[in-house]
Amino acid sequence: MNAETTRKTVLEARGVVKRFGDTLALDGVDLSVAEGDVVAILGPSGSGKSTLVRCLHQLESIDGGAMYLDGELLGFEEHRGGLRPRSERQVEQQRRQMGMVFQQFNLFPHWSVLRNITEAPTKVHGVPAAKARARALELLEKVGLSDKADAHPRQLSGGQQQRVAIARAVAPNPRVLLFDEPTSALDPELVDEVLAVMKSLARAGMTMVVVTHEMDFAREVADRCVFMAEGRVVEEGPSAEFFASPRTDRLRSFLTRYSEGRQAVS
């Protein structure tokens, strides 16, 4: 991992602030994601993890700080010596370079699995239909669902739906994939099939930001981990150090609580 310093930064957040009315959901968050890295975001409920990834993907607007994708300012542009919001078209253009996987899958129930995957490439990225279809089938094979191309999402189990959702997000070849608790809505026995797909994506070199409560996944797959609490990044570092020798008390007690919880269950 000594190449880390030379690798290109793909996604970056600097001092990002987000308010919902009086709640300060993000209170100056810094984050830097290098090309090919998997960054896990951990933290207690309400610490702003979802808000952070939603802001990164411009599903929410931010109130302070700045975010960059490949060095390009996200959501704003320079104008007469200051900044102004980008046009909707430009924002959409920027969003198309990222993909997102949601906790509740959010597949489109009125379309077949295949159409769920091909619609964005064909209608948004201008990929020819035949090519998009071939790629979709290839992706479905990778996530182990070749036989479900013509099924409707509601006919699939949660784990299958989430695997389709991942294929859908991957189809347009995004620069970064954002995951917001991709396994939290799944029955325990379905979690592994989704994590396996995510691991293979990570191995293939996909840059990923993953909000998760799966400590084993974070430890084994993530290159770096970020611990958030009350809208701030409390601690971050390479996964091995992060789990082996946490520097802050907050992270230490968070990790202890988790491992105890796991023992209590198993």
Added chain:
Amino acid sequence: MSTPALATHDVASARPRFRPWRLVGGAAIAIVMLQVVIFLVTNERLEWGVVASYLFNPNVLTGLWMTIFLTIVGMVIGSVLGTLIAAGQLSDFGPVRWICQLYVGVFRGIPPLVQLIFWFNLAYLVPRISIGVPFGPELYSWSSNDLISPLTAAIIGLSLHEAAYMAEIVRSGILAVDTGQKDAARAMGFSRLQTFMKVVLPQSMRVIIPPTGSQFIGLLKGTSLVSVIAMGDLLHSVQVIYNRTYQVVPLLLVAVIWYLVVVTLLTMGQRRIERYFGRGYDRAATAMPKTGQVRTMLTGAVALPEPAGETDATGRARRKGKGA
């Protein structure tokens, strides 16, 4: 542990239970229906012969077409305008939201009859209608009397009234769509318009169609109001005839028969459309041919003809842990 039941029982040989109240209820219904039929057949004042002779009368048929035409035009304009207003009511731009809410408030509140008369008499209020620069020079103008015929007054009045109702129906349909759907569509880089047209609207259809069917039928009957501004609709055409022949009852029956025929056809169409937009929601309906629905209704069981998958109960997202 309870004691094991005797192995000699077999419910397959069970006889149905005797239910006396069902017998009483069934008999009561039969008697009432019989009396209605006897009334319809034997009451000479209904003059079925006259009904038959006027049922396909050219003037009646012309009126029927006018009624259907007004219904369809009113519904098409009302739906398109209503959808735009619904989207406007949900806009994040204040002024657009307010004007759309104002529209619905006003046009839902005015009785359609009042509106029809108002539009018909527009010339009294606004003698000329002109296009031009606001507060500036006029480019072109028409006399309101030339522009507003009974037909245009009927179309404007019915459409604007319908739009207000459709706006509320579409709005509730849009709100019924999970916000995650919009998030997912935006996250994939769909534009606002694509998100609305491809993802939100088709899913809201499931909620929009049933009340829209009632609106359609309501509008069909509502067109009978236009007879007050001398529009030749179905009701007006039979009125013209019975004002001459005084055969009021049989001619009203002619109109009733045609209204019922069209309403029945509309209802059948509505069921088909509902089934179309329900696809992807009901596992059985998507996997089964049309006739399968009837089978499901009769047996009360849902058979899945697809190859046995390892899918669990519903496959629906189950929210775990902390809710939002």
